[in-house]
Amino acid sequence: MDRGTTEGALLIELGGRLVEYQFVRRRRRTLSITVDASGLRVAAPLRAPWREIEAFLRDKQRWILAKLDSWSRAPRPPVLHGVSGETLPLFGAPSLLEVHPGRRRVEQHDARLVVYAGARPLEVLVAWLKHRALEALTPRTDHYAGLIGVPAPRVALSNARTQWGVCTEGGAIRLSWRLVHVEPRLADYVVAHEVAHLVEMNHSRRFWSLLARLYPGWRAARERLELAAATLPVLKGTR
Numbered sequence: 001m002d003r004g005t006t007e008g009a010l011l012i013e014l015g016g017r018l019v020e021y022q023f024v025r026r027r028r029r030t031l032s033i034t035v036d037a038s039g040l041r042v043a044a045p046l047r048a049p050w051r052e053i054e055a056f057l058r059d060k061q062r063w064i065l066a067k068l069d070s071w072s073r074a075p076r077p078p079v080l081h082g083v084s085g086e087t088l089p090l091f092g093a094p095s096l097l098e099v100h101p102g103r104r105r106v107e108q109h110d111a112r113l114v115v116y117a118g119a120r121p122l123e124v125l126v127a128w129l130k131h132r133a134l135e136a137l138t139p140r141t142d143h144y145a146g147l148i149g150v151p152a153p154r155v156a157l158s159n160a161r162t163q164w165g166v167c168t169e170g171g172a173i174r175l176s177w178r179l180v181h182v183e184p185r186l187a188d189y190v191v192a193h194e195v196a197h198l199v200e201m202n203h204s205r206r207f208w209s210l211l212a213r214l215y216p217g218w219r220a221a222r223e224r225l226e227l228a229a230a231t232l233p234v235l236k237g238t239r
Helices: 050-059 061-073 121-147 177-181 184-196 205-214 218-231
Strands: 007-014 017-026 032-036 039-045 087-090 093-100 105-109 112-116 155-158 165-167 173-176
Touching: 007 050, 007 061, 017 061, 032 061, 032 218, 039 050, 039 061, 050 061, 061 218, 087 177, 105 121, 112 121, 121 155, 121 173, 121 177, 121 184, 121 205, 165 184, 173 177, 173 184, 177 184, 184 205, 184 218
Parallel strands: 017 039, 093 112, 155 173
Antiparallel strands: 007 017, 032 039, 087 093, 105 112, 165 173
């Protein structure tokens, strides 16, 4: 290991396994580790000595290896092309896609989504999914804002695949329209998280305490969402 490394791909032996990780130094006070579909990432303070970094990783090795194994078993995201017979999750439940020529619209019939389009059926489907997402998420945002006595914020949608939500300094909240795919209880965690930022624009102890009041099961929900992000369908040719 190059002791002068400030950023790049490195290797460390953990539990008898050689593990590659992405390393970066930042202006921060503490070490952090993240494990997701991209693997292990480590962020360290600018002056943190390597012995502390390595000791930190070895102290967390059981958690790291368990998370890496969990991600290795996660199914890969399906790629949808917009043809009849494909399935996609809607609020956590599978829906069968049917595509027919006709005036551009989507009709929901129980567990079937019937898309009418002369061309580009996935564009029609995504527009409909975004409408359903905003329709479902806005009242939940109002609900959580009311629990802590703050005005209901303006809610908009983003196209992010892994960053589920953002709270701006101006008090607006942007939520990924792809939350339409996950269970409402998991989407509620994201909404509660961003609403808590209306009071605490940080991840301090006060923030986590407030979030625990709004959504007591946030830890389990966050972990389930991490896995969900890796299995969301890819709608080919759309954003």
